[in-house]
Amino acid sequence: MYVAVKGGERAIENAHAWLAEERRGDTSVEELSIAQIREQLKLAVNRVMAEGSLYDPDLAALAIKQARGDLIEAIFLIRAYRTTLPRFGSSNPIETSEMDCERRISATFKDLPGGQVLGPTFDYTHRLLDFKLAADGETIEVPERDAVPETVPHVTEFLNKEGLIQDEAASEDTPPDLTREPLELPADRALRLQSLARADEGFTLGMAYSTQRGYGRTHAFVGELRIGAVSVEMDIPELGFAIDLGEITVTECETVNQFTGSKTEPPQFTRGYGLVFGQSERKSISMSLVDRALRWEELGEDNVGAPAQDAEFVLYHGDNIQATGFLEHIKLPHYVDFQSELELIRKLRREAMERAVPEAAE
Template identity: 80%
Template sequence: MYVAVKGGEKAIENAHAWLAEERRGATDVAELSLAQIREQLSLAVNRVMAEGSLYDPDLAALAIKQARGDLIEAIFLVRAYRTTLPRFGCSNPVKTGDMACDRRISATFKDAPGGQVLGPTFDYTHRLLDFKLAAEGEVPKAPEGPVRLEPMPHITAFLKGEGIIQDEPARDDVPGDLTREPMEFPSTRPVRLQSLTRGDEGFVLGMAYSTQRGYARNHAFVGELRIGKVVVELDIPELGFAIDIGEVELTECETVNQFTGSKTEPPQFTRGYGLVFGQSERKSIAMALVDRALRWDELGEDNVGAPAQDEEFVLSHADNIQATGFLEHIKLPHYVDFQSELELVRKLRRKAEERMSEEAME
């Protein structure tokens, strides 16, 4: 245990004041507004909302500003604020098949029903610095594209029609809530998905990359990646029906994976799934790959000892807030612990020196 620091209130106040000064930066430079962060750093805002488990672009922008751009610190701020909010109900499952897609691509079918929609993406950029942005000039307006009102069917629905992808019937049980109940192992797939969507993007990405390099024998295709807004509905008992309470932007990824079959099921494709707040392509794909790797037991596959197949390892280390808290606590005072270990090392050294002296005399 570490001992509390006493009498350091003034030093802490000064540290906070200095932190605020560093956050503001040079006063001859205009201060960032929340609207600027929300609109121009939208991908950072999306990550904070996803891993903070709170869909509010303005609060995420505020957290990023307060944290000086440290996204993990911003996620911590959002999660802490989230715990103060009352919960007055649970929304119905969103219908991603009715999503108004800004982007929808498939790596499995060139002529996907409903068409491919490239949308705003870095995929086809040259990854060269654009120095015109440093001139702070106006960005040319994108040409008006077609307004898509028709729902786009999921790619996996067509594979399901042929009977060559595993059927995943709707669950009747109420899924566990990771924000209210502690993680238990083995966990259910809904809880695993909650953990992955809240998990650190870099960690989940690393686990997903390991599966692609052969540490799970799990080859995947992106069946579909779609980004867009979906309506959120809430049942109102007094009314007897559900009402729309707003809409959220989501990124959904379904991977199509090989499956050799089992004693009860023929060879077919299986799925990995990822669903994340905002435009979060990398995270949703990585989440789908790790989700599929963690399904080895459910599908009767062999565990080859890959890290991404170890449920407890993945889920216990995915949360960047828990990891940060445990890691950063070691910079707090541990004077008593260290003094006891220091005394132990000194004692061992004295005994070693005495033994060496005795051996030299012999």
């Protein structure tokens, strides 16, 4: 139970003013612009868009600025704003095989049609602080970029030709929208993937890491990781055809996992899948590993009791906004609740002392 505190409104107003002052910082330092955040902190912007379930780099950058760099607070702001937006319809599934790839790698096949495209990545850096960035700023050298075919087939298609990997049947059903409907269990794979796509990156990473350490039955290879722009289209009934709404950048990961077979399925490889807004490699790989771990039942595997195999545990605890709200509410006033607990403890202590006196006398 929350109780009003006299003078609380004025204190809150002062706290807001102090927050604004802290957000701005030293006024002798140039103010950080939305454009700077959008262009130079792209990975943070991408995470806010992905976990906020809204693709808008400008709004994500604004949320990061307003939240003073607290990404979970920024995600909260984006989700809250998203609830105010009308929904006009659903877009068609994006065709990632037609992605304009800026990065495309495979850990399973060296020679790929279109080649391996390293793109912008930290993978080959030395992880040493570059003090030149602080002293001289950043010097840009634009590298030559190899041409990538317009249509880039997925690596798993090569395995599929030989029947070595489980075929994924397309579904005609539209999954529920988690931004408008609460999560309900049991959840099918499409709903689980939607939940994982907006789950906290750190939580998803931890779950994925647990599967690699043996808390699950997956031994995954990155079949393909690709990043690039894809077109978003929407069918317009009045026109009778689909129109192009624009492009979004996404990261897609397909993992290839060993499967020894079951009573209904022959030995073959199976897939884990991850798709996230923007360049978000760590999240998409983690998502694909957890996706595969959650498929144990449909594949006829044994549940070894691993946390990543427990859909309720993963899906209900992965939402950082829900977790933050539940955790941080305990710092708000609970005066009445605590007083009742205090009186209970005092009563129990009195009763214990009253029982102890006769025992001492004996």
